[in-house]
Amino acid sequence: MTTTDHILLLGGTFEARRLAERLTGMFPAARLTVSFAGVVKDLPDLGVPTRTGGFGGAGGLADFLTRENVTLVVDATHPFAAQMSRNATRACAAAKCPLIRLERPAWHAVGGDRWHLVSSIDDAVTVLPAASRVFLALGRKEISRFYIRDDIYGLARMIEPPLQPLPAHWDLVLARPPQSLDAEIALFRAHGISQVVTKNSGGQRAYAKIEAARRLELPVIVIDRPKLPDAETATSIPELLEKTRLLLGQTGT
Numbered sequence: 001m002t003t004t005d006h007i008l009l010l011g012g013t014f015e016a017r018r019l020a021e022r023l024t025g026m027f028p029a030a031r032l033t034v035s036f037a038g039v040v041k042d043l044p045d046l047g048v049p050t051r052t053g054g055f056g057g058a059g060g061l062a063d064f065l066t067r068e069n070v071t072l073v074v075d076a077t078h079p080f081a082a083q084m085s086r087n088a089t090r091a092c093a094a095a096k097c098p099l100i101r102l103e104r105p106a107w108h109a110v111g112g113d114r115w116h117l118v119s120s121i122d123d124a125v126t127v128l129p130a131a132s133r134v135f136l137a138l139g140r141k142e143i144s145r146f147y148i149r150d151d152i153y154g155l156a157r158m159i160e161p162p163l164q165p166l167p168a169h170w171d172l173v174l175a176r177p178p179q180s181l182d183a184e185i186a187l188f189r190a191h192g193i194s195q196v197v198t199k200n201s202g203g204q205r206a207y208a209k210i211e212a213a214r215r216l217e218l219p220v221i222v223i224d225r226p227k228l229p230d231a232e233t234a235t236s237i238p239e240l241l242e243k244t245r246l247l248l249g250q251t252g253t
């Protein structure tokens with residue numbers, strides 16, 4: 001590793017925050033820049049240089065990599081932030097910059113789960129049974145796709161308020177993960193939930209709703225992950241740090 005190493009960490013997830021700390025500790029001589037989309041206003045102070053906002057597509061990112069002498073891109077965006085991950089793959093190829101993607105393992109159904117797998121949000125909208133009382137764990141940009149279902153009740157949970165207000169008879173919970181199993185069970189019971197809709201985000205922090213649905217024997221519509229281009233991947237923070245160490249050629253601490 002050289003003192004001129006510059007790691008660009010594409011963030012927006014809990015893992016990215018953890019990685020910002022770990023990369024700084026492990027590679028103190030390297031420059032680290034964390035990049036946020038700027039979707040969430042309440043950004044954490046990571047104590048490292050950050051930049052906010054899009055790069056202007058794959059071309060804009062490739063220019064950034066060259067201009068800022070980036071020597072490694074770590075893509076720690078959410079598994080459903082597919083556009084950013086696709087752009088990162090293309091930009092890194094164009095700028096001949098190494099890329100490691102952190103891919104948290106997807107959830108898989110276990111005994112007692114009543115999953116209905118769908119491949120898109122619009123499919124989830126379509127397959128919801130008539131007059132369902134639905135818990136929707138979706139983002140502020142995505143939730144409005146369900147508004148055409150005026151026969152359903154929605155309990156929507158997200159981090160910041162939806163871009164388009166919810167239908168008047170729906171309810172909104174603003175919260176970040178994690179939630180406890182007991183809290184999820186209580187929430188579903190309090191609102192008479194009959195269906196759960198979730199993206200297959202994976203990881204532990206957002207898993208309690210899946211367990212709660214299992215306990216309450218509720219059907220869960222699980223939206224499959226978007227397909228991403230091939231890239232060097234790590235499935236955990238330790239694996240990613242080890243791959244970074246090998247790539248940057250440092251012993252690490």
Ligand code: NAP
Nearest residue numbers: 011012035036037054055056057077078080081082083084
């Ligand atoms: P997306 O659809 O893949 O990205 C849309 C555009 O936003 C990208 O093309 C890029 O703009 C910009 N962008 C995304 N992530 C960025 C980053 N880390 N730094 C700079 N620009 C970024 O992403 P999204 O689904 O809107 O998600 C936005 C952010 O929220 C991501 O960082 C993601 O990690 C986080 N997040 C997403 C979800 C989800 O379910 N989608 C859940 C939790 C967190 P340009 O093309 O102009 O560069």
